[in-house]
Amino acid sequence: MTSVEESTDHTADSGPSGYAAARLRLLQEESRSGPSRRSALAGLTDTWLNALFATAVRETGVRGAALVAVGGYGRAELSPRSDLDLVLLHDGKAEPRALGALADRLWYPVWDLGLALDHSVRTPAEARKTAAEDLKVHLGLLDARCVAGDAGLLAGLRTSVLADWRNQAAKRLPQLHALCRDRADRAGELRFLLEPDLKEARGGLRDITALRAVAASWLADAPREGLVQARRRLLDARDALHLVTGRATDRLSLQEQDQVATQLGLLDADALLREVYEAARVVSYAGDVTWREVGRVLRARSARPRLRGLLGTRGAPAAPRAPLADGVVESDGEAVLALAARPDRDPVLALRFAAAAAQAGLPVSPHAVRRLAVQAKPLPVPWPAEAREQLVTLLGAGEPTVAVWEALEAEGLIGRLLPDWERVRCRPQRNPVHTWTVDRHLIETAVRASALTRRVGRPDLLLMAALLHDIGKGWPGDHSVAGETIARDVATRVGFDERDVAVLGALVRHHLLLIDTATRRDLDDPATVRTVAEAVGSVGTLEILHALTEADALATGPAAWSAWRGSLVADLVTRVAAVLRGTAPAAVEPEIPTTEQERLAVEALRTGEPVLALQARHEEDAVGVELVVAVPDQPGVLPAVAGVLALHRLTVRAADLRSTELPDELGEVLVLRWRVAAEYGALPQAARLRTDLVRALDGSLDVPAKLADREAAYPRRRGVVPPPPRVTVVADVSSLATVLEVRAPDAVGLLHRIGRALESGGVRVRSAHVSTLGANAVDTLYVTTPEGKPLDPSAALVLAGTVQAALS
Numbered sequence: 001m002t003s004v005e006e007s008t009d010h011t012a013d014s015g016p017s018g019y020a021a022a023r024l025r026l027l028q029e030e031s032r033s034g035p036s037r038r039s040a041l042a043g044l045t046d047t048w049l050n051a052l053f054a055t056a057v058r059e060t061g062v063r064g065a066a067l068v069a070v071g072g073y074g075r076a077e078l079s080p081r082s083d084l085d086l087v088l089l090h091d092g093k094a095e096p097r098a099l100g101a102l103a104d105r106l107w108y109p110v111w112d113l114g115l116a117l118d119h120s121v122r123t124p125a126e127a128r129k130t131a132a133e134d135l136k137v138h139l140g141l142l143d144a145r146c147v148a149g150d151a152g153l154l155a156g157l158r159t160s161v162l163a164d165w166r167n168q169a170a171k172r173l174p175q176l177h178a179l180c181r182d183r184a185d186r187a188g189e190l191r192f193l194l195e196p197d198l199k200e201a202r203g204g205l206r207d208i209t210a211l212r213a214v215a216a217s218w219l220a221d222a223p224r225e226g227l228v229q230a231r232r233r234l235l236d237a238r239d240a241l242h243l244v245t246g247r248a249t250d251r252l253s254l255q256e257q258d259q260v261a262t263q264l265g266l267l268d269a270d271a272l273l274r275e276v277y278e279a280a281r282v283v284s285y286a287g288d289v290t291w292r293e294v295g296r297v298l299r300a301r302s303a304r305p306r307l308r309g310l311l312g313t314r315g316a317p318a319a320p321r322a323p324l325a326d327g328v329v330e331s332d333g334e335a336v337l338a339l340a341a342r343p344d345r346d347p348v349l350a351l352r353f354a355a356a357a358a359q360a361g362l363p364v365s366p367h368a369v370r371r372l373a374v375q376a377k378p379l380p381v382p383w384p385a386e387a388r389e390q391l392v393t394l395l396g397a398g399e400p401t402v403a404v405w406e407a408l409e410a411e412g413l414i415g416r417l418l419p420d421w422e423r424v425r426c427r428p429q430r431n432p433v434h435t436w437t438v439d440r441h442l443i444e445t446a447v448r449a450s451a452l453t454r455r456v457g458r459p460d461l462l463l464m465a466a467l468l469h470d471i472g473k474g475w476p477g478d479h480s481v482a483g484e485t486i487a488r489d490v491a492t493r494v495g496f497d498e499r500d501v502a503v504l505g506a507l508v509r510h511h512l513l514l515i516d517t518a519t520r521r522d523l524d525d526p527a528t529v530r531t532v533a534e535a536v537g538s539v540g541t542l543e544i545l546h547a548l549t550e551a552d553a554l555a556t557g558p559a560a561w562s563a564w565r566g567s568l569v570a571d572l573v574t575r576v577a578a579v580l581r582g583t584a585p586a587a588v589e590p591e592i593p594t595t596e597q598e599r600l601a602v603e604a605l606r607t608g609e610p611v612l613a614l615q616a617r618h619e620e621d622a623v624g625v626e627l628v629v630a631v632p633d634q635p636g637v638l639p640a641v642a643g644v645l646a647l648h649r650l651t652v653r654a655a656d657l658r659s660t661e662l663p664d665e666l667g668e669v670l671v672l673r674w675r676v677a678a679e680y681g682a683l684p685q686a687a688r689l690r691t692d693l694v695r696a697l698d699g700s701l702d703v704p705a706k707l708a709d710r711e712a713a714y715p716r717r718r719g720v721v722p723p724p725p726r727v728t729v730v731a732d733v734s735s736l737a738t739v740l741e742v743r744a745p746d747a748v749g750l751l752h753r754i755g756r757a758l759e760s761g762g763v764r765v766r767s768a769h770v771s772t773l774g775a776n777a778v779d780t781l782y783v784t785t786p787e788g789k790p791l792d793p794s795a796a797l798v799l800a801g802t803v804q805a806a807l808s
Helices: 016-028 034-060 096-112 124-133 135-141 151-167 169-187 205-216 227-245 254-263 269-311 349-360 366-375 385-395 400-410 413-417 419-423 438-450 459-468 479-494 498-509 513-520 526-536 539-556 563-581 595-607 637-647 686-698 703-713 750-760 793-807
Strands: 065-069 084-090 117-122 145-149 321-325 328-331 334-337 611-615 625-632 650-661 668-678 726-730 738-745 764-773 776-784
Touching: 016 034, 034 065, 034 096, 034 145, 034 227, 065 096, 065 151, 084 096, 084 124, 084 151, 096 117, 117 124, 124 135, 124 151, 135 151, 135 169, 135 205, 145 151, 151 169, 151 205, 169 205, 169 269, 205 227, 205 269, 227 254, 227 269, 254 269, 269 400, 321 349, 328 349, 334 349, 334 366, 349 366, 349 385, 349 400, 349 413, 366 400, 366 413, 385 400, 385 438, 385 459, 385 479, 385 764, 400 413, 400 438, 413 419, 419 479, 438 459, 438 539, 459 479, 459 498, 459 539, 459 776, 479 498, 498 539, 513 526, 513 539, 513 563, 526 539, 526 563, 539 563, 595 611, 595 625, 595 668, 611 686, 625 637, 625 686, 637 650, 637 668, 637 686, 637 703, 637 750, 637 764, 703 750, 726 793, 738 793, 750 764, 750 776, 750 793
Parallel strands: 084 117
Antiparallel strands: 065 084, 065 145, 321 328, 328 334, 611 625, 625 668, 650 668, 650 764, 726 738, 738 776, 764 776
């Protein structure tokens, strides 16, 4: 017999009453809890069943038999109301009547005590055959343990069952994965349920058993970090639930949560749910990583024979590594760190890695995340601009953001980047309207907001507000008021300027203002609209708040948003915007060129060719370097310069194009200021840029064809389809030009396509103002007729449609 820890204080005699009394004393013993009590209860049950078995064998004369525990009892883990899963193994030599009598003498005492019993009588061959036909039986036998009798019977069975499991892993593991998915569909996600099933829900005890089975296959293994503690938390919670209810239940009902929390020594039901949710989060993440590895290994195994046939004895080639960002590559379907990456020297690498993976829709390598967690150099405070932009890019990637964020959180990186996150992590929401815990709701809101970025001029502020709008939950008082203070602190730490910090604070403070006012107040009352306008302060903030309101409601649950609610909010926003606008804003004043810009412009006019200079930017908040290009005014300048930059893999972070009139009537020159960064590696030499620009302007370099060839050879990986581009005519902004606003996903050659569309429209670009915010571009273009006049309204709408079609 395989022994487990036994307590001499609770030794039971072979009779049911003796075992029952000892069992009751053990369960009432306050000093016993957790693994110690489960192990002691299993040991006590072993002692009782061993005595029953010995007596039954003497009375029936059966030889060649063994009593085997499987499942949870096989793992020596008995909760107070756990079932007893038992198999009576025999060698097949006993008479059926004697074997039946032996079984009766074992099962009936268990039933007499009111204990649930799952039982069977089989030979090792029958058990092996049943396991081959029934996945659940096979799983139970992986944890089989001899309680009494001939241990040799089980030893042979275990050897064959484990061998079958490993040999049939390619078939069995996909079946097990499907079983886990079906169960999750039925029972839900444990870490988001107000009344979770600790065993059946995703992230529960069944999933832990499945991970043990995967490990037994030798095909893959779950991440061990925190998994043992998570398993103990869930088992402890189930033990307490059994003791409180007196029933064999795994559902943590609302009315029992306070008592279960008290039983576990926790403050209240919320503290209990946070512990349970945290454990489930660890288990779910371990499952995601493990099943992804299982899929990878099985795909590699299935491909290996074909490759061997094609390659002969040379072996399979190494998996290609496609670049995603500086220090980040794709390998074998995952985002991994490049071989030359140095987390200890690159504090932005963790965010760049996460953003690149999310934008590409790739899972992140757990080994890479763990390396970043151990080696990553801390970010300075405030963050550099690149770090802020990478965070915004991560938040704006859509649905893939969720998995990447959770991977970072599993290794503690999120708490290190945003310490205030700890307050909301795994925090339950008692409102039944809410689908998610607070932390997941914030990420889901960012996912929803990413689809609304075309509606706002500052998508970066929308995404940050989505991440932070409920950050005050978990603090005393109104979470909006507490959240404003926290949001301002986070925004300052992340590196936003004072004005943006104020806007983010206002967005968090008033994130419920529009929905509450629209559904509870009289919108025809001027005081209602005026109050909202005073709280919001500006049309730009109102625009973001409108999108945030919709994203927040959509991320809350199906009952929180509807067409009716949306129409009420839209009506309120229209009325408030009218109050905030008051009069039309003044026209944009032309900017006076600097001495350096004037020098370049004079040289460009003198030579008749483009002149450019790369200049380091000295502002701490700058990303990349400044490229100044001066070109004699001529058609096609914007698409030519933008195309050349794209060909040289320069990412445009910001740009400004202005027509500059030189003194003494020397003529007119276009001066373009670009803030650029190398997509990979170092910046190209200025001389090469100038050579290609000259060729692009004279037509000897076919920029569209070159860009198309490169895109065909190296297509950009995107995780989800971003919202479509949006081109609008902005009225009443300038009396000198027609203003177009382009909001689109940042992409290679975007400005080149915009410039070509404007050229085809026969307009002149008076000035252009480009900004890239995370993965989004917001470009404002001032255009005129060739004679320098604003376009008439109908022509402006046609031009906007032309640009939008070119981008779509």
